[in-house]
Every structure is written in structure tokens, then in C-alpha cells.
Amino acid sequence: MASVKLPESKIQELKEVCQKYDNKGSELINVLHGAQELFGYLPAEVQEIIADELNVSVAHVYGVVTFYSFFSMLPKGRNPISICMGTACYVRGAEKVLDEFKRILNVKVGETTGDGKFSLSCLRCVGACGLAPVVTIGERVYGRVSADDVKKILSEYA
Amino acid sequence: MDIVKLTIDDKPVVVERGTTLLEAAKSIGINIPTLCYMKLEDLNFENKPGGCRVCVVEVEGRRNLAPACKTECSEGMVVHSHTVRVINARRTVMELILSDHPAECLTCAKSGNCDLQSMAQKLGIRELHYKGEQSRYKGDKSPAIIREMDKCIMCRRCETACNDVQTVGVLSAINRGFESVVAPAFEMDLDKSSCTYCGQCVAVCPTAALTERDSTWKVVEAIVNPQKTVIVQTAPAVRAALGEAFGMEPGTLVTGKMVAALKKLGFDYVFDTDFAADLTIMEEGAEILDRLSRHLNGDKEVKLPILTSCCPGWVKFFEHHFPEMIDIPSTAKSPQQMFGAIAKSYFAQQLKKKREDLVVVSVMPCLAKKYECTREEFQVNGDPDVNLSISTRELANLIRNANLDFGKLTDEDFDNPLGESTGASVIFGTTGGVIEAAVRSAYEMFTEKKLEKVDFMELRGMDGIRKASVDFDGLPINIGIAHGLGNARKLLEDIKAGKSEFHAIEIMACPGGCIGGGGQPYHHGDVEILKKRQKAIYAEDAGKPIRKSHENPYIQKLYKEFLGKPLSDKSHELLHTHYFDRKSKIEINQE
Numbered sequence: 001m002a003s004v005k006l007p008e009s010k011i012q013e014l015k016e017v018c019q020k021y022d023n024k025g026s027e028l029i030n031v032l033h034g035a036q037e038l039f040g041y042l043p044a045e046v047q048e049i050i051a052d053e054l055n056v057s058v059a060h061v062y063g064v065v066t067f068y069s070f071f072s073m074l075p076k077g078r079n080p081i082s083i084c085m086g087t088a089c090y091v092r093g094a095e096k097v098l099d100e101f102k103r104i105l106n107v108k109v110g111e112t113t114g115d116g117k118f119s120l121s122c123l124r125c126v127g128a129c130g131l132a133p134v135v136t137i138g139e140r141v142y143g144r145v146s147a148d149d150v151k152k153i154l155s156e157y158a
Numbered sequence: 159m160d161i162v163k164l165t166i167d168d169k170p171v172v173v174e175r176g177t178t179l180l181e182a183a184k185s186i187g188i189n190i191p192t193l194c195y196m197k198l199e200d201l202n203f204e205n206k207p208g209g210c211r212v213c214v215v216e217v218e219g220r221r222n223l224a225p226a227c228k229t230e231c232s233e234g235m236v237v238h239s240h241t242v243r244v245i246n247a248r249r250t251v252m253e254l255i256l257s258d259h260p261a262e263c264l265t266c267a268k269s270g271n272c273d274l275q276s277m278a279q280k281l282g283i284r285e286l287h288y289k290g291e292q293s294r295y296k297g298d299k300s301p302a303i304i305r306e307m308d309k310c311i312m313c314r315r316c317e318t319a320c321n322d323v324q325t326v327g328v329l330s331a332i333n334r335g336f337e338s339v340v341a342p343a344f345e346m347d348l349d350k351s352s353c354t355y356c357g358q359c360v361a362v363c364p365t366a367a368l369t370e371r372d373s374t375w376k377v378v379e380a381i382v383n384p385q386k387t388v389i390v391q392t393a394p395a396v397r398a399a400l401g402e403a404f405g406m407e408p409g410t411l412v413t414g415k416m417v418a419a420l421k422k423l424g425f426d427y428v429f430d431t432d433f434a435a436d437l438t439i440m441e442e443g444a445e446i447l448d449r450l451s452r453h454l455n456g457d458k459e460v461k462l463p464i465l466t467s468c469c470p471g472w473v474k475f476f477e478h479h480f481p482e483m484i485d486i487p488s489t490a491k492s493p494q495q496m497f498g499a500i501a502k503s504y505f506a507q508q509l510k511k512k513r514e515d516l517v518v519v520s521v522m523p524c525l526a527k528k529y530e531c532t533r534e535e536f537q538v539n540g541d542p543d544v545n546l547s548i549s550t551r552e553l554a555n556l557i558r559n560a561n562l563d564f565g566k567l568t569d570e571d572f573d574n575p576l577g578e579s580t581g582a583s584v585i586f587g588t589t590g591g592v593i594e595a596a597v598r599s600a601y602e603m604f605t606e607k608k609l610e611k612v613d614f615m616e617l618r619g620m621d622g623i624r625k626a627s628v629d630f631d632g633l634p635i636n637i638g639i640a641h642g643l644g645n646a647r648k649l650l651e652d653i654k655a656g657k658s659e660f661h662a663i664e665i666m667a668c669p670g671g672c673i674g675g676g677g678q679p680y681h682h683g684d685v686e687i688l689k690k691r692q693k694a695i696y697a698e699d700a701g702k703p704i705r706k707s708h709e710n711p712y713i714q715k716l717y718k719e720f721l722g723k724p725l726s727d728k729s730h731e732l733l734h735t736h737y738f739d740r741k742s743k744i745e746i747n748q749e
């Protein structure tokens with residue numbers, strides 16, 4: 001795992017998040033939420049600081065981070081790609097679309113490309129079932145996407 | 159007392175409210191099978207995740223079967239522990255667990271000692287009806303412990319041992335569902351973590367998911383190599399437990415048979431770590447007295463309490479968790495390492511051999527010693543003072559491999575000069591023993607009077623933290639004892655807060671001390687066994703003609719011929735060490 005250097009001011013903010021919850025081990029999930037808002041993700045170093053502040057083991061923090069899919073240990077890409085896996089999208093071939101993104105970008109779900117450009121994640125129903133299958137990249141929404149469209153969509157971000 | 163009445167298998171039973179069905183049944187002689195559950199009786203730890211469901215029973219009026227280990231008794235309950243429905247459910251649960259477990263019993267390190275295997279036997283599983291994908295995880299080989307998580311059944315006993323008993327906090331369940339596994343943070347290997355190698359997780363793991371790194375075959379290779387003189391040393395706690403591996407009653411002393419077996423195995427010299435334990439007392443005792451007299455003379459710099467340093471699990475613990483205190487423990491090496499250093503200098507000279515021609519093997523109750531002997535500061539030009547360390551269990555395997563009938567061996571004596579030892583050194587094997595041995599010698603050195611009564615009953619016992627005051631001819635010396643790292647942590651927090659009233663503290667990483675070491679024959683959660691081993695240790699001490707370390711004639715000779723006196727330059731070079739700050743540091747980017 002690449003080691004991340006954290007800026008001192010951010011560390012201070014992180015400690016404030018912990019203090020907001022009285023540095024209580026029982027508040028770990030809330031603290032992790034706050035930390036993820038702060039950093040966008042939860043690198044090892046952040047987890048180590050939290051463990052220290054809340055006086056729990058790093059292994060325990062990591063256990064919780066890996067248990068909830070909401071938490072991520074990888075930084076989001078500059079263009080976060082989300083693929084809707086709600087029922088409507090799924091039956092209309094969202095999985096094939098997902099596979100195509102995975103193939104072209106050579107990443108798994110939850111990962112970010114080496115150049116930091118794209119990250120890939122799945123979502124539950126986004127409520128745009130009329131447009132199924134739906135893909136969002138940053139703020140933009142793409143509807144009725146097929147596997148064949150993936151290349152073209154990505155080329156917009158070249 | 160608030161009580162409830164119920165019946166289990168048609169027998170009435172009365173218990174205190176809050177008692178589980180499992181315990182209520184046990185109180186009337188019904189042992190409901192369990193797998194994930196574990197209770198370490200005297201240590202007051204319980205592992206009760208309620209995950210495996212092997213312990214289910216039928217409760218009248220309830221639709222679902224209830225896990226006995228987690229269900230509390232209530233008034234008027236009618237419980238059946240072995241109906242056909244219960245038995246079928248247990249078998250189904252077991253088959254499901256086995257469907258995600260490699261069926262490698264024939265070649266598995268844990269075969270014959272595995273709780274999963276014996277449960278499958280007990281429940282009469284002959285066929286697996288569920289076939290599915292099996293989970294696969296990367297292996298992890300540290301110098302002392304091997305993690306083979308394909309064999310993990312998620313009972314979480316190791317977490318209880320590491321997090322609750324030892325408060326090291328290396329292990330946690332991670333991920334979820336099929337992917338879940340017990341691992342160190344960030345799935346790093348154990349050797350990158352703050353693991354102390356105490357081996358308590360190995361001691362309680364029901365399967366071969368956690369085992370020691372086996373060196374038995376390397377020992378055989380050394381023995382058959384004609385270029386090498388192979389020396390073996392055996393730790394005090396081994397003789398009080400080795401017999402269990404051959405079906406003997408816990409607490410049977412097998413010192414003479416163990417020596418006989420080692421000679422038959424072909425070691426050139428069979429020596430005793432106890433000799434080095436006597437040496438440890440000479441050095442550590444001198445250090446205690448030195449700090450004490452400096453303190454009495456008003457020296458404000460001197461660090462008190464002094465902490466013992468003979469347990470490498472404990473050493474690694476404070477290096478990771480209390481690095482600001484690394485100048486408080488004694489600098490004396492552990493007996494294993496003192497032995498290695500003397501064997502490869504003094505004894506090598508006597509043999510007129512180069513140190514590289516000697517192979518020093520240690521037999522230890524301990525897994526941390528496997529790691530300790532790989533530490534760089536215990537090597538000279540890449541040649542380790544102790545080449546190989548094997549556990550009590552590994553020695554038992556070697557004896558079996560060699561087809562020796564252990565129970566029938568005729569007792570033999572250790573070789574000399576490094577095989578002579580006193581009662582003081584034997585008790586190193588149990589909690590309280592090191593400090594009692596130190597007191598026996600320090601008293602005489604300090605008061606210059608003869609100590610008539612060598613048994614310090616106030617230092618003995620099994621309580622996790624013990625305190626006693628010993629009278630040094632008018633000067634009360636306050637002594638603390640902790641075993642189990644969780645208890646050690648409490649005493650350390652006190653020292654850190656400036657609240658400690660002790661002059662000296664003995665710490666051993668394992669519950670019970672080395673008799674409960676991570677390399678001993680498996681106790682399967684039965685802490686009574688530790689008490690029996692402890693009794694055996696004190697019996698061996700009582701039977702020794704010499705019971706004070708400084709009276710060991712070969713120790714006296716060693717100082718006269720070679721070391722000079724305790725804390726001399728030579729002693730410092732060979733018998734003392736230093737510690738490292740191992741706390742992980744977070745890199746900060748200064749803006």
C-alpha cells in the first residue's frame with residue numbers, strides 16, 4: 001500500500017472530528033463517516049490516527065471499514081463513474097455495461113485507475129428507471145447505455 | 159439471589175438468573191457440544207460470538223432452536239438437548255462449516271488436536287451434502303506463526319485471546335459474508351504488525367488456521383550433519399508439560415525422560431536453559447540491587463520499578479506500545495539468549511571449536527522465542543547465538559518421528575557444565591517464579607545474611623496481578639507480578655501515570671507464565687491444566703539440592719573463569735541487550 005503523507009492541518013481537523021464524538025470507541029462509525037467526508041476516502045494513515053484517538057486497535061478500525069461498503073480506502077478518481085444496479089437497470093443489461101467499464105479501465109469495482117482519472121462504483125436504484133441502464137460520471141447522467149457505448153462515453157473525458 | 163427453575167432433559171435444575179443454558183446443563187452433568195464458544199475459567203475470559211450454532215437445543219414453545227451458549231435460562235423453561243431435531247440441526251451446521259473447509263486431515267498440522275475434526279467425529283459426519291466454492295486467502299508466514307486462513311472457521315477465539323486477554327489488538331474480523339476472515343489491519347502480514355508472537359491465538363485456535371512455524375526438520379538436518387556440534391537447551395516449563403503429549407496426566411514431571419529422549423535423538427550435548435536462568439538471576443539481581451542502592455542514596459535519575467525482561471513476547475509488547483518506557487526494563491537478555499551467547503563463546507572455547515561449527519537448538523514452551531532468536535542484535539556476523547527454536551509440541555513430534563517409546567525411557571541427567579541448575583531457575587517457568595528466584599539471591603546479596611526460608615508463598619498463585627512486600631532486613635521491597643499482557647498493560651499505565659508503588663515487577667506475556675506458553679501441548683481452554691503444570695514446577699524446585707541461583711557451582715565457575723562478576727564488561731557484552739522503539743509513525747506533510 002502506497003504510504004500517504006497527510007497535511008498537518010487536515011490531521012488537526014480529523015482530531016476535531018474525533019473530539020466531536022468525545023473520542024469514544026463506540027462512536028467509531030460516526031467518526032469514520034466524518035473522516036471520509038474530510039478526506040474523500042480512508043487511507044491507512046487516517047485509520048491509524050483514528051485508532052489512536054479513540055483508543056481502539058487499528059485492526060478493529062480496519063475491520064469496520066471493510067465491513068461497510070460505504071467506506072472506501074481508495075481515493076475517488078477525478079471522474080467517479082457509478083453504474084446503477086437497481087432491478088430495472090440490471091435486467092436491461094447493466095452488468096454487461098459494468099463489465100465493459102472494468103475491461104477498458106482495467107479496474108475492479110471500488111478501484112481507481114492508476115492515473116487517478118476514473119473510479120468505478122455501483123449504486124442501488126437512482127430512481128431513473130425510465131432511462132435504464134443508467135450510468136453517472138460526476139454530475140452527468142447517461143441513459144439507456146449499452147456495452148457498445150462505453151468506449152464513446154469514456155472518450156469524452158480524454 | 160435471583161434464581162430461575164427449569165428442566166433440561168427432564169432433569170430439574172435451579173440456577174442464578176443470567177446463567178446460560180450451556181452452563182445450566184453442565185451443572186447437572188450434561189455437556190452440550192460447542193465449537194466457537196470458549197471459556198478460560200480462572201482468567202475470566204469468555205469467547206461467545208454465537209456463530210457456529212453447534213450448541214443448539216430445543217426449547218419447548220419456541221419455534222427456532224436456541225444456541226445454548228448464548229441463551230439465558232428463564233423460569234419454567236423446558237429444554238431438550240438431544241432430540242432428533244437437535245442432532246440433525248447440529249449435523250447440518252457442521253456439514254455447512256465443513257463445506258468451506260479443506261479436507262486435508264491426513265497431512266494437517268493440527269490433526270489429532272483439532273476441535274473441528276473431533277466435532278465432526280462426535281457428530282458422526284460421514285458425507286458432505288453441500289458442495290460449493292471454498293474461500294481462499296493468502297497465506298502468511300512470520301518467523302513464529304503461520305496463518306492459513308483457508309482453515310479458519312470464524313470462531314473468533316483468536317480475537318478474544320489477542321484483543322481481550324493480551325490487549326495487543328492485532329487481529330480483527332474483516333470484510334463480510336463469504337469474504338470474511340480474521341486478519342491484522344490492512345491485511346498486512348503478522349511480521350509487519352505489532353504482534354508479540356506470544357502465540358496465545360495459536361493456543362486457542364480450534365483448527366490449523368493458526369499454527370507455529372515448524373522447524374523440526376531443520377533440527378534433524380543439523381543433527382545428521384557431521385560438521386556440526388549440536389547443542390540443545392530446554393526451558394523450565396517444557397518438562398512440566400511434555401508428558402501430556404504422550405497421554406500422561408497434566409502436571410507429570412518428565413525431566414529425566416526428556417533428557418533421555420534428547421540424547422537418543424542424537425544431540426551432542428543436552429543442556430538446560432535453567433543454567434542460563436540462574437545466570438539471568440545473577441545479572442538481573444545485580445541490576446535490581448544496583449538501581450535500588452542508587453535510589454536509596456538519593457539518585458533521582460534511577461528508574462524504578464525495574465521490570466523483568468526474560469519474556470520476548472513482553473519485550474516486543476512494550477517496544478510497540480510503551481516505547482517511551484524502554485529504559486525501565488532490565489537490560490538482561492532472556493535465558494534462551496544468554497544460553498546461546500555463553501554456548502557460542504565460553505563453551506565453544508572449551509571445545510576448541512569456532513562458533514559457526516556449533517548449532518544451538520532451544521526447546522521452548524514459547525513461540526516468541528522463534529522470533530527472538532532471529533533478532534539481529536542476537537547474531538555475530540550473521541551467525542545467530544541460538545540457531546533454531548522449537549516448541550514443546552515440536553519436540554513431541556520429533557520424539558514420535560524417531561519412534562521412541564517416551565513413557566518407557568529411563569531417566570537420564572543433563573550434561574555439564576551448562577546443564578547444572580538450581581530450584582530458583584526451575585520456577586522461571588511459572589508466573590511469579592522469576593521474581594521469587596531474584597528475591598532469593600538479591601536478599602542474600604543485599605543483606606549479606608543467609609536466607610533461611612526460600613519459599614515465598616506470597617509471590618505464588620494464579621491471580622492476573624499480584625502484589626507483595628518482601629522484608630529485606632527492615633527494608634520493605636514492593637513487588638508486583640503480572641501475567642497476560644492485558645494485566646501487564648494495567649501495571650504499565652500506572653507507571654506511566656506515576657502511580658506505581660513497586661520497586662520491581664515481573665511480567666510474563668502468557669497467562670500462567672511460560673507453563674501456559676503458546677508452544678505447549680494444547681489445553682483446549684482448560685485452565686486447570688496450567689495449575690497442574692505450576693504445581694509440578696514448584697515440586698521440582700522443592701526437590702533440588704540447591705535452590706538459590708548464586709549457589710550454582712557451575713555459575714560460580716563461569717564467573718571465575720570467564721565473566722568476572724555480574725555487570726562486568728564481559729557480562730554486558732554477552733548477557734545484556736537494548737530495546738527499540740517500534741511504534742508505527744505517521745508521516746506528516748509540513749505545509
Ligand code: SF4
Binds near residue numbers: 321324329357
Ligand atoms: S501471537 Fe499474540 S500478539 Fe500475535 S496475533 Fe497472536 S495473540 Fe496477538
Ligand code: SF4
Binds near residue numbers: 312317
Ligand atoms: S483463526 Fe482460528 S481462532 Fe481465529 S477465528 Fe479462525 S479458526 Fe477461530
Ligand code: SF4
Binds near residue numbers: 470472524
Ligand atoms: S511468558 Fe514465556 S512462553 Fe509466553 S511469550 Fe513469554 S517467554 Fe514465551
Ligand code: FES
Binds near residue numbers: 195211214228
Ligand atoms: S458454541 Fe454456541 S454458537 Fe458456537
